[in-house]
Amino acid sequence: MKTQVAIVGGGPGGVASAISLANKGIQSVIIEKDQFPRFHIGESMTGECGGLVRKLGLETEMLQRQYPVKHGVRVYGQSSENTFWIPVMKRSDEGELEETTTWQVRRSDFDKMLLDKAKSLGVPIINGKATGVIQANDSTVTGVEVRLENGEVEMIESEMVIDASGQATFLSNIGVAGNKDRGKYDRQLALYAHVTGAQRDEVDNTLIFYEKKNHWGWFIPIDDETVSIGIVAPTDYYKSYGETPEEFFKRKLHSFHPEITRRVANLESIGEVHASSNYSYHIKEFTGKGFICVGDSHRFIDPIFSFGVHFSITEGMMAADAIEAYLADGQGREAENPFAELQSHFELGQDSIEDLVDCFWGNPFAFTFFAHQRYREDIIDLFAGRVYQKNPSPGLAALRTVNAQIAEQNMTVSAD
């Protein structure tokens, strides 16, 4: 089989790539190993992500599904009074902040809707697992080897490959993209479940609960009845209890934070408890001759501020733009890496969010002061996902100042 772009993975990153390519008249194929609908975590969207979903032509479908609308995120500190609120806001054409909304979704349903959209635009979905790539003599990637459900192997020849395989990090695993470095938040464990009967606020929003450094939780309504609740703690801390994931999760649910406790007093059901660990990593070389990795397939920082789906969709769309230019005039084909610029652009956005997360954990006091007061608008911009400015905003610069200071202190401590 031949196509212009072979996409590995049918999650948000893969589908956003496929839809954007289709809109440009570029042919693609999605290779997906799982049957949809399938469970997935990552349920709260940033403001810009909501905007991109609209841009992908999905607003009507989103409204039909009646996903809980998100107006912002409320972060609770150690007590109920100690809280701050980051509204979802967009920038008008004049650059003014305006209120807007985004969504919280059930991923099994949302991802299937996305995949169906790609299908409706004529993108073939191949049910199978990508197991390797085809490479030219100069190591340019020219296709994907796929093991189909029936065990047969199919070679898909293409001009470009997009890796959107999520945490499976397909191209890095087979040595085409670079090595996977552990991320800063790698030693964390997240346990989560869908519950019913939780007490919800008058207006549904994403709630984050801070217990202490590296101990936190989320509360994300995903439909009329269901709320996703997650509890995150250092893996060693979890192990020290010797409990099963269910035991740990259920015990913590009632003791973790007063703002969760009161909301779960009368639960009707707790669904299967899922676990994710070792989810934080960074692959520094993730584009090259014939390939681009998007979203989780090259980097995942930390789930606390809900950026995963945002990055996957944004990067998928940006990859489509870059591929359009590349296919049209063959520009940069001789370069060692035709997508070097795109790669640093992706890193610019992800670095900003790493700075945001680092400051939150490293100096919650400074962070809260910035978010509340001093750089409120800049922090709102970061939370919304406006993270690709070449010159950092004063708020981002302040986060960096504080982070540098923390790093320096840590150095002195370890030198002592």
Place this chain on the structure above:
Amino acid sequence: MNTEQILERFIVDELLLGAGAEQIGVDDPLVSSRVLDSLGLLRMVTFIEERFGVTIEDGELIPDNFETIRQITEMIASKQPTSAD
């Protein structure tokens, strides 16, 4: 009132809302003893900036800098122009 007294009054009246404590010594721990939680700290910074017309720099927003009334007073003094006498 001098700076130390102003800070003490602010903590007792505004942050502790008359919650028992009537007096706080200049060297009593504020943050590590949780007299000041992070929300209290935020209000304190705003208060200091408005009341004394100084700016607490981004890099100075470290809880340790607010551990005692004496420390806070010294930080404020270091920011105020010294009057020629």
